[in-house]
Amino acid sequence: MCGIVGFTDSGLSAKQQEYVLNKMLTRINYRGPDETGLYIQPDCAMGNVRLSIVDLSSGQQPLCNQDGTMWIAYNGEVYNHIELREQLIKRGHRFRTSCDTEVVLHMFEEYGPDCLNQLNGQFAFSIWNEKTQTLFIARDRFGIRPLFYRQVNNQLVYASEIKCLFEHPQVDKRVNYCGLKESLIFWAPLCPNTFFDGVKELPPGHYMIYNKGQCTVHPYWKHQYAGKKFAGTIHEAAEELYGLLKSSVDLRLRADVQVAAYLSGGLDSSVTTALVKEVQPNVLNTFSIGFDELAFDESDYQNEVAAFFNTNHKSISCNNSDIAKWLTKAVYHAEAPLLRTSPIPMMLLSSLVRENNIKVVLTGEGADEMLGGYNIFKETIIRNFWARQPQSKYRPLLLKKLYPYIPQLATASPMVLKMFFGYQLDQTNSPIYSHMLRWRNGQQLASLLSEGISNELNGYDPVANLAEELAGETSGYSLLEKAQLIESRLFMSGYLLSSQGDRVAMANSVEGRYPFLDHRVAEFCASLPDHYKLNGLNEKVLLKVMMKDQLPQSVIKRPKQAYRAPVAQSLLNDKALLDEFVSPYALKDSGLFNPRKIEALLTKLNRSNISEQDNMALIGVLSSQILHKQFISAYQEIDERNLLKGDIKNKQIVIR
Template identity: 30%
Template sequence: MCGICGSYHYAEDTPASPQVLAAMLDVIEHRGPDDEGYFVHQGVALGMRRLSIIDLETGRQPLFNEDRSLTLVFNGEIYNYQALRQRLQRAGHRFRSAGDGEVIVHLYEEHGEACVDYLRGMFAFAIWDARRQRLFLARDRMGIKPLYYADTGKRLLFGSEIKSILQDPEIERRPDPQAMSEYLSLRYVPAPATLFEQVQALPPGFTATVDAKGMRLRRYWDISYQPNPLLDTEEAALEALEPMFRESVRLRLMSDVPFGAFLSGGVDSSAVVAVMSEFLNEPVKTYAVGYEDDGTERFSELPFAREVSRQYGTDHHEVMLRSEDFVNLSEQVIWHLDQPIADAALVAYHRVCAAAAEDVKMVLTGEGGDELFAGYGRYAGERLAPLFGALPPSIAQLTATASRALPGLRRPKLMLQALTYRDEGQRLRNWFPLFDDRRKPSLLSHDFRALLADQLSGPAFHEHLARTDADGSLHRMLYVDNKVYLPDCLLARGDKLSMASSLEARVPFLDHSLVELAASLPAEFKLKGLTRKHLLKRLCAKWLPDRILHRKKEGFPVPVGVWLRGSARAFARDLLSPDLIARRGLFDTRFVSRLLDEHDRGAEDHTSMIVGLINLELWHRLYIDRAPSVMQQPVQQRAA
């Protein structure tokens, strides 16, 4: 695990800058405090920061093939590297290290761009092919590891984090208005866009080839939801699913350093811990989050995590948060993310990563279970879409409008409002919005709306819906979530905030073989009636008690809404003051003030919207205004 960066100059007579590469590496030191490596030759520069997990002694980068015509920098883990290594050695390749990264170089020698088809793991890498005079970039199938790039016309820059690319003086820190509009709708920015106009994300499952002719993208993998006729009964599906899940967990236990797991007490993380416990001869180190402030007990998942910990005898650690953590750490979190995510759990995730990093260098997490096996309430809610579609539009709209007058009940209100959209893509965008498509125009200032030319919705959802081979609304929703919400929100959060503490996070549910298996199963195995994750719960019944299997899904509950009415109220009011909102020129000051007032009174729960606006303001200060508070701290303090 590490961070990578580099540049390629299109003109042959333009040398790469070692100074720019050094700055790119310095700003991502938190991703790899154990080692640094670089390669600079003519117009090419490659760099890496290393966090040593496997082959601690000889796994240094860059890595080369036998005649040094290929140079690799690599971020991630290849879980089938031992089998690949044996196959390549039989073909005559000679290895200089015992680590996983070197297999990529030799696979590229054998198979060229198709080398990615053989890799099982999480990865982002760059190969300089001196013979062909081209740069080859690749990102893993699910987007677990990030990779960004910017093309200035003179050179192409790339990096694991956007802040690395921003070290080049030719990159302008100019916000992308359409990407910002998408953030305000979706809570995150969908790839390939970023909040920076010049910077793009390489999408999951893509490679890029860069040479003097320019940059060419290629999709090398996609999720197919075509059914497997051999798995058309639940018993057959379970017989295939259990060994695949066990194997996925087992592969992610390969490590030469101490490791643990995050444990929320939900089905997904608990299942991972259960299987880890079967493979290990010592207690699993587990980490969970709780809250200490008065009135926040109902948000705690600690009782569920403790129950699983007791059952499996884990070495359990609890991280207790207070409101001052939210106030004091939000800025640091946004700096590490590069671009905001409207997620109230960011600080909690950051803190539990920091706590785990005091004991271990790697953790397993439960991300991906919901997107594979239909764990979110919106999947069940979408089943009502045909019913709402049969209603006269005026009646459907009246129902949604009337629901807004109900106190509380935020999720049911969002569901009713989403169901009024007849267009599938627009409906999916509005199942879990920050500001839904009807409310967002009232938020935006006149000038911002004019800048967008009234294009308030981006194309990402419709493009993915047009591409998938899935039949039926559930699998179409799962495809979109696996392509957008999972990589651009959850996995982005997981990578950036774990690496902020120099901690590697592995995700067993997102082994691509397991993803392909889950996608081939009938939709009714995942959502049976209104029971979500039906098949996964059947599998986990042998490991987990009913209280864990059938508890209400909470996501990552955090009492930020309570804090915003109390000790964090001044923090929010300062960042979202009418004067500051007016100076930014993005939002209607009265609309934002009304959000804060309604939340203060308890008339509405506007936690997500307020957090989303706070995080966007912090991003502006750090990355556009270039406020000194975080950026001038030593790297070790930023990553603390």
């Protein structure tokens, strides 16, 4: 895994280009602490910091093709590179290294953009063609690896992380008010928007072609549910899914370094662990995070699964003070507002992995999205069932089973449940029916924005826009499929794989790999009938059938427990943190939020029972304020003594 940066048509001298590349790469040296490399020519400059995982001795980047006319800067892993290499050799290609980077370059040389359909992996890369003076940039299907860009005066500046872009002399730093509002509603900006004005994210499953100041973005893959449906029995489906997942795990164990696994104690990570042990029966290192607060802790289940598979297990515990202590660092790496504190424990967990000299971990992300695991899917089905008899006193009581961790719902009456869950109950045909309630709560958070920003936004309604955008695409989808599409396309890509995934793992130079997000697995799961995924209130039915004899029954039968971390109390106890970022002075400095409303929020948090909505409001406001200070009002320039220069043991510079 690596980090990449680059820019075109800068008008800078070679020495100036080298200086800017060094500044950009210095911001993300944690993404690639092993090596660094630069490629410089008048119309294009690119750089790379490398976390060496495949072909440790060679594969240094940027890397060129046989005749030196194409150059690649690459971040990621293409797991089927061995098979693709053999295919290319038969077509006359010759290789100098054993790394997958060179395979990707030759695949592009042979097939052009169509090569992306043959790559099985997680990646973001750029290829410069010296002959045509064309830059090609691409990102993997689900957006596991990040890639951002900014167009300025016919120049293109791009990088694995936004902070790198700000080291280019033509890129300024301003808040994108649309991206901020979207973050408060959807938990992440709507791609290609970001928190920063003018900075865009290359969407998952897309590529870009840049030539002579013109950029065009094209899709090559889309997660969808419109294809042919699986017609076999559930046991036949279980057999096919098992084969696909086993193949996916086998591919993701390809590395020249040790590979470990995260073990949460839930079904998804237990399945991943079981498959790893089957493919490679040798000793497996597993890692988990626990919490001092029992409401969040799953340590007993983690230890049970670790003992069941006889793994070499290590764990770390997170307490309330850790949440406040590491919040600013998590926000710095996420580069987006946070509506949950969950990225912080994941950052601590990846730190434990790195302390044990491991660079790669397999995780269970994607299983909930692909196989119907989230409570919001059950909530959608219950609300639809309730909508058939909206006056029923009993149907809304089913909702109590979904959120035992929300105290206000545990003893709620049908009337209270109707007030909480009855929002637009009858709009069952809406493409966003499943998420209407969640996003209404998000819109209430957006009402905390300052009057100036509200005026600038001029009634901008991202929920209505999204509903209109999805209406045509989801025609013929079931309620569950619509909900799954939203979760995988918005929440998973924008938040789960980013703020809670790549960004906090790579902060500690650790690469996550996701067997459930192999595109073959995703496409198969999309073909399944709903009742193979969610049957009544029983989630991930197919996965449980598939693993019924291979996991402890306690794991198979335990109800879904959402991964959560402490919020309000851990932050409210840190007066210094609140004074720095949400004091009247700090709020006035950023201009993001209404000081009067924030004061009322803090008063409420300190005086009454804290709701989930209050928790999200606090972390959303606080993280946005932190972002503003880190990247705009008090942006820290790089100490020139820390630039990536001769102190890097493996560095190459190619100037043409």
